[in-house]
Amino acid sequence: MRHYPCHRCDNRLFFDNTQCLVCATEVGWCPGCNALVAMERQANGRYRCVDDGCGTLLVKCHNYAVEGVCNRMLTAQEADQGITLCDCCRHNRAIPDLSIEGHRERWAKLESAKRRLFYTLDLLGLPHEVSPDKADPPLSFSFLADELPVEGGWHSSEEGMPVFTGHAGGHITINVKEADDVERERLRTDFNEAHRTLIGHFRHEIGHYYWELLIKGRVEDACIAVFGDHRHPSYSDALERHYQQGPPADWREHHLSAYATMHPWEDFAETFGFYLDMVAILDTAGHFGITPTGFDEDLDAMLYTFGRLSLGFNEMNREMGLLDLVPEVITPTIAAKLRYVHEMVLSARHADAASQQTLA
Template sequence: MRLFSCDFCHQVVHFDNRQCVSCGHRLGFDPQLMAMYALESAGGTQWQLVGRPFETRVFCGNASVDVCNWLVNPGDGNFCVACRHNRLVPDASTPDGVRRWQRIGQAQRHLFYSILRWDIPHPDRAEDPQGGLVFDFVDDQQQPDGTVTVPMTGHDEGVITIRAAEADEVTMEFVRASMNEHYRTLLGHFRHEIGHYIWNKLVRDAGCSEEFRSLFGDEREDYTIALQCYHMDGPRPGWLENYISPYASAHPWEDFAECVAHLFHIVDTLETARSFGVAIDPPGEGEEMAAEVAFDPYRASSAHQIADAWVPLSIAINAIQRSMGQRDTYPFIVSPSVFPKLDYVNRLVRACANVKEAS
């Protein structure tokens, strides 16, 4: 995620900021221009973009509960390009519901930033009734007998379900520990599940299964049985050499979705490092451990270019986390056999259209 600046006073601002801490101007993100803008009231619900005379916007309807800071062109509907995909949302009449929705919305906007940068197709359900992208953020349901029905996070033909309770840190950590996972976040859920959606749109529906199967395996393998085997027996032997994560070894679909999620993780983090001018050059480690992100990660020519910058940076980030007594931010190893998979995903998303510049 890149850094932005206030158009009025040039103070550095961040993607999730609502107000400039220097000049006090209200801020909003314009997904068409891929930029944060300082705003001045234009009367009623309309706001004028500072530095762009006569251009007005309105806030996404979810700004009313401080869930979203994205902008919409007047007359283009009530919701922004991300929120218009939402079907079920947490109960905004309760403080817990609003808090969960705010955290979920933050992760969703980070997902959509990458979708928009790569220009990945994202028709909604009105545009594509059978496979359009839609999100259900589902609360746990207490049954009359006192038991609790827990919704499963997952994907089904464009419908991405996220368990809203995992927006609570205690619940998220409990699930992570009980499933013996090293990494589990809301943003990780979004990025993994969008991987299944991307497979539907850019592999299956595009009739491009041959190269996919040569890298990931035959997805026609029984999915239910494969997951049962994974949960009973654990990851495949030798998974560390052939997969990006243990779960990726469960089935070709999960391998692909995990590679998509990791590409999103890596590229967005590299863009953040580039924005801050981060360079890694530890003494005595040799050139292979030196890295500077001197390229736009969203325009990377190959997974090797991405990995050459990412491996040293991720090692440094993990070392910093350990210095603070925290778990590794990126507790994974990108083995050489995974590079062709990441390269395939990188080529797939870059082929969607011209990569959009972040203004």
């Protein structure tokens, strides 16, 4: 993640800010210049991006202006067409039931993690279309809680139904309790995980999405050669075996986590999620001057820099009594899986750039 300058006072703006903490100017994410910018209030609740080269006329996303869980803008042109949600909130199919205490705060954390995910996907040039005309499948999200009152049903699952965090056909569901620190930490220790974070859930589930969008029915054989055959055993058989027998003793040799041993689809999603972790850390290190460059199209250079950063940051976290920043160990087998993901990302990135050139 990078930081942005306030155009009014030159203070540093951070990705989640809604106002400059020094000069109190309102700030928002401008889709015209793809940056967090200071905004000048206009008539009729509109704003103008004060970036000299941009100047786009903007309107706050409904979830920014009314709900207080977003900091993105849409263009006045979009607002005139009746659009009320930003390019990030537009993907929501179901939001938490806000009549339940604490749900608005949890929803804000979910949206913040989603915006961060989209920042990294945009950095990589990976598509995340919401319209079925543009992607098969399009991408959508639901944030649901296990048990909800009967009232307000359009937001909720059926009463008493457990909600499983997961992906199906382009639709990502995240259980709202994952945004509750106590609940999430309890689950982390129950499942004996090195990490359990909201952003981690988003990065894992989007891995399943890209498997479906970019690999399924296209290049499955090449993926099978690296991750194993996802058809044998079936997902449900693999799940049952995993919860009965646990992971093999030597799982660290071949997998990033014990959960990744469950089935090739989970191995792919865990690897994809870790790849996004790596890109995000390298990008941040580059923008904050910790390393000379950020994301690199050369995987060997990425792995080398990331390895050096991890050693230092793990020790810093230990100094502060925190969990290791990077508990994963990259063995040669795991590096080969990361290479597969890296090449898949690069070909999607270049295909996207080529299609944009054709359009221009």
